[in-house]
Amino acid sequence: MAESFTIKLHNGQGVKESKLACEERYLLVELREKLKALKTSFTSVEVYKKGQSRPLFKLTPKFLSAPLIISIIGTGYVGLVTGVGLCHRGRKVICVDVDQKKVEMINQRETPIYEKGLQEMLSSLPSRQFTCTTDMKEAVLKSDATFIAVGTPPMDNGDQCLDHIRAVSIELGKILKHKPGHLVVVKSTVIPGTTQNLVKRLITENAGHSKFRVAMVPEFLREGLALEDFLNPARIIIGVENNEDFEDIKFIFKEFKTSFFKTAVAAAEMIKYASNAMLATKITFANEIGNICKHQDIDVYEVMDGVGLDPRIGRAFLNAGRGFGGRCFPKDVKALMHLGRKIREPATLLEAVWQVNERQPLKLVELAKKRVGILKGKQVAVMGLAFKPGTDDVRESPAIIVIRELLRQGAQVIAYDPVASENMAKVFPNIEYGKTPKNVIDKADVVIGVTEWPELRDGRLYEGKVFIDGMKFLNKKTGKDYEGICW
């Protein structure tokens, strides 16, 4: 809701007053627009809320160059959530994507991805403060800082593909030819050295100068909780070349109540990889202990509840099951493994993590076969297709490994997911997708639980069926009609 503010411009000789009406969260952006339009020189400016005698704040002309308008290249999980989150917190945001359809959807306030709360927040953003375009030049020239959030997908050899980063850097260089001082922030996950050795180099080559700034701010959001994570980060890692850039990036995130960690650009890049590798290792450790527990008739969840009480270890990321998937953990672990091989410093631990994780989902198929015999011709229900609950993302989902193996063994797969069936149908167009869990379970000879959506954690759904549990859907012990993967 718009509110009224009074602006008092001091210029050493007198005070000039002006009015401004806007939502309070966009006060800084609107104030700057107003000051630029007024074209009046000033030494300081005070802003008063209607009816208040004390100013809300007082600013110097330095504020005119503060990074308030942010362009974001790439509107996937990271780009769109960053854009929506920053705008919600008071920045003016211009998102950019090459995908015209996505751009149209976003401008019509329709989110192209499913993330809790994203649709509502996107719908609430005023078009004056949040727009999306395919015109990168316009977006960059109108903004103070540009975030790069394009994909860095894995290649077959495990290395990461930097084609999108390259393309964006070249274009940015051409655009920044006549715009010195611009701040470019890499948010995509990139192998250490990429921001300075690739992004900075390509921009310099194409701009014909190096009067711009680069920084790296890795993103740690979890899909499914992306918006919540973005708005309430445990920390913001800021990789910079100097303190001025650190202060500018802190300003962009001024409204975020968290700690800011200043580090070198390449260290910021590595922090992202090391964090994901650590989490993937924790999960895999729990899975390996779980596989041993299974043979010894021990419930690994009880074990990890006990282990996790040690504050040096903690309980998070020790939920044993069918292994990790998703766009980030697999690709980031693989990229580090690839880097290790390339520099002849093999990441032996991560190589082992990878092997355990690849085998883990197949255990579900083995257990199903053990329970109902040869799977050829059998109807097998696969419950939960997204790589984890709360997202429609099926990239590198363990469900893909399970379905592929079931099909290889000649089973007929019927699958269910509350939101990810459409995406999985692009991977497996020829299997059946149920509209409700019951649709699928009723027809099945055996049911495999892969991704533990809350609505699939009701034991009544599986009554009378053999249920192979890959992620502790049910708090049960292995027995008649029920078998846990690691318990």
Ligand SMILES: NC(=O)c1ccc[n+]([C@@H]2O[C@H](COP(=O)([O-])OP(=O)(O)OC[C@H]3O[C@@H](n4cnc5c(N)ncnc54)[C@H](O)[C@@H]3O)[C@@H](O)[C@H]2O)c1
């Ligand atoms: N998804 C996550 O949970 C997550 C979390 C942390 C970090 N990351 C990292 O963030 C980066 C982005 O990941 P994502 O999942 O958002 O990717 P994504 O594939 O969902 O989205 C990337 C977007 O960039 C667009 N794009 C590609 N080339 C472009 C160009 N030249 N100009 C404009 N737009 C272009 C694509 O159309 C797409 O919309 C990756 O490096 C990823 O590793 C992802």
